[in-house]
Amino acid sequence: MEKITQVLCSAMDSGRLTKMIFAGKRRKSLEYRKITLRPVTIKGELMYQAEYHYDKKVTHKNIPYYEGIEFAQKIIAEDFKQVNILTENEDIQILASKPEKPKITRHTVIRSAADTEHNRKKHYLIEDGTPCDFLIELGVMSPEGKVFRKHYSKFRQINRFLEIADDSFDSLPKNGTIRIIDFGCGKSYLTFALYYYLKIVRGRSVEITGLDLKKDVIEFCNRTAQKLNYSQLKFQTGDIADYESSGADMVVTLHACDTATDYALINAVKWKSKVILSVPCCQHELFSQIKNEISLPMLKHGIIKDKFTELLTDGLRGLKLEAVGYDVNMIEFTSLEHTSKNIMIKAVLPAEPDAAAKSSRG
DSSP states (O other), rough: OOHHHHHHHHHTTOOOEEEEEEESSSSSOSSSSSSEEEEEEEETEEEEEEEEEEEOOEEEEEEGGGGHHHHHHHHHHHHHEEEEEEESSEEEEEEETTTTEEEEEEEOOOOOSSHHHSSSOOOOOOOOTSSOHHHHHHBBTTSSBBBBBHHHHHHHHHHHHHHHHHHGGGGGSSSEEEEEETTOOTHHHHEEEEEEIIIISSEEEEEEEEEESSHHHHHHHHHHHTTTTTTTTTEEEEOOOOOOOOOSSEEEEEEEEEEHHHHHHHHHHHHTTTTTEEEOOOOTTTTOOOOOOHHHHHHHSSSHHHHHHHHHHHHHHHHHHHHOOOEEEEEEEEEEESSSEEEEEEEEEOSSSSSHHHTTOO
């Protein structure tokens, strides 16, 4: 498959692919007779759409951009032995009765890009193809600025986070130093991204502190920050419940487990932080407390009760934040294919919060 993989990578990574057609069944029992694969943009995100052709129907499946090559490899290895690849400047045919010894033919063509909108890559705040120091240091990007395929989901997550954060920056102080605390920072991809975007891209003065219980992770993050000369980015070992500070303009807590999220929110409210971005995780506190005769038949299933507990906990957190004056939105942070823990609580404190009005909502 090595030669086939080289052709697929060349065609699909170039941004010039128009479509790819898989045909010639490897087995008669295969229900669909061909698959057409083309790049599409769905909700601003570049993906591949696979069109399955049956005798009497056509179905579609959307595939993440970074999984496109693996999808094509699998289809060639298991389902079809002929592939026609159409790009803007070339037609390629692969005959792969024996995938290890394929026959590959090429013909030069001049073809306008089909469905230009579908072929356009999503504009990211940090672009693929432009070297970014912290992404290179953390192994997400090559020194030339190319995002490694295996880390593309992380690259998209970083940009999604920055889009959400960027939408909140007008609520932060317009002058002086912005103080930010990231509770449960972990390896700190998003902490580094926040510093890079605010300090280097937007030119703001920032002081960011990352807090985590894992000493080795904190040591790694501090070494990385020093190597990058991120002088106002510091990391500390500590428990969110015991953390003391004079305050922060913005509090971030991503996947802090169970009540750790609540301690972070309590601190943010105490400090009157202008912006809170929180993605809760592993909400177990209410699991043993939910007792209701009406819902008992449904909650007898552990997996249903667990998911219900998560939603109920996040709903209560949102109401508590509204009660003390925050404007709260629950938004999707990452797609469900990346993680099921994908709800972000975005809370912004208005210039003149009206807590009484918020708490009176039914």
